[in-house]
Amino acid sequence: MTRETPLLARYAEGLFWMARYLERVENLARLIDVTQNFGTPGRETESWFALVRINADEASFAERGFTPGAEAVKRFYLLDGSNPTGIPASLEAARFNARTLRPLISTEMWMHLNVFHRDMTAIAPGELQGDRLSRLCRIIKEGVQTHTGITEGTLFRDQGWFFYQLGRLIERADQTTRLLDIRYHLLVPLAAEERRVIELTQWGAVLRGAAGYHAFRRVAPPDFGPEDVVAFLLTDTASPRSVALCVEQMEWLLGQLRSRYGLRGTVPSLERIEELRAGLTGRPVGRIIGDGLHQFLDGVQRDLILLAGEIGTAFFRDWRPLAEGQSQRQAA
Amino acid sequence: MPLSPPDPFRDYDAGAYFCELTRLREGDAGAAALVRARIAGIGLDALRSRAAAAETELINLGITFTVYSEANAIDRILPFDCIPRLITPAEWRQLERGVGQRVAALNAFLHDIYHGAAIVKDGVIPGELVFGNANFRPEMVDFPVRFGTYVHICGTDIVRDHAGDFLVLEDNARTPSGVSYVVENRHLMARAFPDLMSGVRLRRVDDYGRRLLAAMVEIAPEGVDDPQVVLLSPGIYNSAYFEHVFLAREMGVPLVEGADLVVEDERVFMRTTGGRRAVHTIYRRIGDDFLDPTVFRADSLLGVPGLIGAWRNGNVTLANAVGTGVADDKAVYAYMPRIIRYYLGEDAILANVETHICREPEGLAYTLANLERLVVKPVGESGGYGITIGPRASRAALETARAALLADPTNWISQPVVSLSVAPTLTEEGIRPRHLDLRPFAVTGRDTWVMPGGLSRVALKAGSLIVNSSQGGGSKDTWVLDEGVDAA
Structure with a gap:
């Protein structure tokens, strides 16, 4: 019954990017929701602008004529289709990829994404206001989660599925590092005690952004501090959005592509995985924070970019030899 | 007792046209009456809301074609009319045999014109219509194709006149489209109107993919064990x-x-995650001109450099073959009855519409003299463009057509207006007669298989004869009745 089915390089790339874009959409919706619900009263502008900073979008934000403020940031990420890192453009890109993948993905996946995309391109400015924003974020999150569930239950598990998962995990790891970096970007100059209280609120928000708040409370020591939160999201492989779990799963996926499907190009990617893991486990989290968490997270993000590059070079590049290095549309 | 809704067929009047549902035909075993009664039982309001829900589902499923205008790309559905079109077993037997005969003649004709052109030497068809045709490909001369099959996938446009006689309007021997709607319409019908179908025995249409694949495997280059078949598309921007x-x-x-394929040493490969994999049969949905920029249009980005070389070396099969456009030319069409007789020694099972060839002096003179009674068509266009329907054209439009005819007579044919048959169609005014045609699809490898039924395209505008999707046409599910109706 089983016929060996080769996978077009273009399809592999499409699956990888479709998953990435959707993961990005979900994370962005989480961040916006958390900022709305757990921002620091009286410091809304800083809280919202931190979103722009962790995505390194300051220049693009300014270019589009926005000035820091809650309204502007919401519009930038939820309404402005010209912002390549926003939700409309990410969904557009996800659907674009899904459209090229229609011969491969399940009809249910396509139909859901088609409708989800259509609904989300019709977001009205009023939906960004007051209590409606949280509802919008929930709809977006649930849209991606529905996609994830449909995919889990319907996408055929040949090598395409492995590329899909790789895309999702690499994006998730990246998003978690950005979420953790939010502290660095808030830069609130305050007196010590006031600062401690605000910090705890902020770390709580980070955990909520990663859907880990309650699980963290179960496993954290009663007198937990920032390094416990960081450890939970960086190195705890029970935490579904932790960088370490993503890395571990990617290693397994690459290994499977090699052993099950005989793809030899996995070696450089696996080497990158090794480096990522060494960075995560090489020293205690306390040391990482002491040496500079921001620098460390920056390094992880760079390694993830390199990893994506190795995967692309090994498996996707061949189908567009003339367009090498011109993948702006799909660049991270 | 609840009040039953008024019979939606009460005001239905097909006039002098042949109606595909209300005209009594031998062998329909009561299916038409049953369908009418069921539609009446559902009632207009429920029909409308269910039809709207069915169309929404088509949009959600992305069963759409793309229309490009003013730099906008709009995904549109092919409007779906929920009242099916019925074909009796006897009618289908004639259609099936007629389409098969036509495909056999087209293939024989193509083989001949690329191997010595006896038909031209015998004076059956003017040489300039063959060799002077823009779609004649010198590359094909003396080139062998497996089983002599050039037209692997053929769509034959058929209409019905006031008497109910089937007439062939044109052959589509290049890359005919529409078969997906045949299958999707049936699925949609089964989901949205199961109560219309229940108990009616229909010929199945969902076998198309398997038949097509079997043909594509058959025509792969000889000696290849498990041939790799691919479908070559221009991509997501194609309508x-x-x-x-x-x-x-x-x-x-x-x-x-195109970018997924690469030619090396006259062989075609596709680019996969595991490297290059050989390809043996290409069902291409791009025109000859775009296949290979090194041979045909150099500016084509859709094709594959070197593809024609690989094909000429016998390492890959293209379906349809290159150069089939000669056979479905509207000028050659006029000769089809003679072409059928020449190669098969038979009369055409499905007649042509009477056709005047304006490149011939008599044809031009007749056309000019009767312009207001004729349909004038350019020979090279598709999609219903460039057509002037004499009886409905304004004086100015007739004069424009006359000038175009005189400027280049070879570009035109003319035909009498056929009183196309109608079928009951759900409109805003209620159930009304609308004109329709039928495009059956034939798949040919070693042998020909004709999918039961075909695409019924219906002109949704009152009185309109143009059924093309690009010009306001819709479609109907086409039911080829099998062995009658189980008493429900």
Whole structure:
């Protein structure tokens, strides 16, 4: 019954990017929701602008004529289709990829994404206001989660599925590092005690952004501090959005592509995985924070970019030899 | 007792036209009456809301074609009319045999014109219509194709006149489209109107992909064991992209774009995650001109450099073959009855519409003298463009057509206006007669198989004769009745 089915390089790339874009959409919706619900009263502008900073979008934000403020940031990420890192453009890109993948993905996946995309391109400015924003974020999150569930239950598990998962995990790891970096970007100059209280609120928000708040409370020591939160999201492989779990799963996926499907190009990617893991486990989290968490997270993000590059070079590049290095549309 | 809704067929009047549902025909075993009664039982309001829900589902499923205008790309559905079109077993036997005969003649004709052209030497068809045709490909001369099959996939446009006689309007022997709607319409019908179908025994249409794949495997180059078939599409921006997706999925083969293929040492490969994999049969949904920029249009980005070389070396099969456009030319069409007789020694089972060839002095003179009674068509266009329907044209439009005819007579044919048959169609005014045609699809490898039924396209505008999707046409599910109706 089983016929060996080769996978077009273009399809592999499409699956990888479709998953990435959707993961990005979900994370962005989480961040916006958390900022709305757990921002620091009286410091809304800083809280919202931190979103722009962790995505390194300051220049693009300014270019589009926005000035820091809650309204502007919401519009930038939820309404402005010209912002390549926003939700409309990410969904557009996800659907674009899904459209090229229609011969491969399940009809249910396509139909859901088609409708989800259509609904989300019709977001009205009023939906960004007051209590409606949280509802919008929930709809977006649930849209991606529905996609994830449909995919889990319907996408055929040949090598395409492995590329899909790789895309999702690499994006998730990246998003978690950005979420953790939010502290660095808030830069609130305050007196010590006031600062401690605000910090705890902020770390709580980070955990909520990663859907880990309650699980963290179960496993954290009663007198937990920032390094416990960081450890939970960086190195705890029970935490579904932790960088370490993503890395571990990617290693397994690459290994499977090699052993099950005989793809030899996995070696450089696996080497990158090794480096990522060494960075995560090489020293205690306390040391990482002491040496500079921001620098460390920056390094992880760079390694993830390199990893994506190795995967692309090994498996996707061949189908567009003339367009090498011109993948702006799909660049991270 | 609840009040029953008024019979929606009460005001239905097909006039002098042949109606595909209300005209009593031998062998329909009561199916037409049953369908009418069921529609009446559902009532207009419920029909409308269910039809609207069915169309929404088509949009959600992305069963759409793309229309490009003013730099906008709009995904549109082919409007679906929920009242099916019925074909009796006897009618289908004639259609099936007639389409098969036509495909056999087209293939024999193509083989001949690329191997010595006896038909031209015998004076059956003017040489300039063959060799002077823009779609004649010198590359094909003396080139062998397996089983002599050039037209692997053929769509034959058929209409019905006031007497109910079937007439062939044109052959589509290049890359005919629409078959995906035949299958999707049936699925949609089964989901949205199961109560209309229940108990009616219909010929199945969901076998198309398997038949097509079997033909594509048959025609692969000789000596290849498990041939790799692919479908070559121009990509997601093509208006028929959904159909390409449909066909690739139904065959279970990769949908490739030009950039996915590469030619090395006169062999075609596709680029996969595991390196290059050989390809043996390409069902291409791009025109001859775009296949290979090194041979045909140099500016084509859709094709594959070197593809024609690989094909000429016998390492890959293209379906349809290159150069089939000569056979479905509207000028050659006029000769089809004679072409059938010449190669098969038979009369055409399906007649042509009477056709005047304006390149011939008599044809031009007749056309000019009767312009207001004729349909004038350019020979090279498709999609219903450039057509002037004499009886409905304004004086100015007739004069424009006359000038165009005189400027280049060879570009035109003319035909009498056929009183196309009608079928009951759900409109805003109620159930009304609308004109329709039928495009059956034939798949040919070693032998020909004709899918039962075909695409019924219906002109949704009152009185309109133009059924093309690009010009306001819709479609109907086409029911080829099998052995009658189980008493429900």
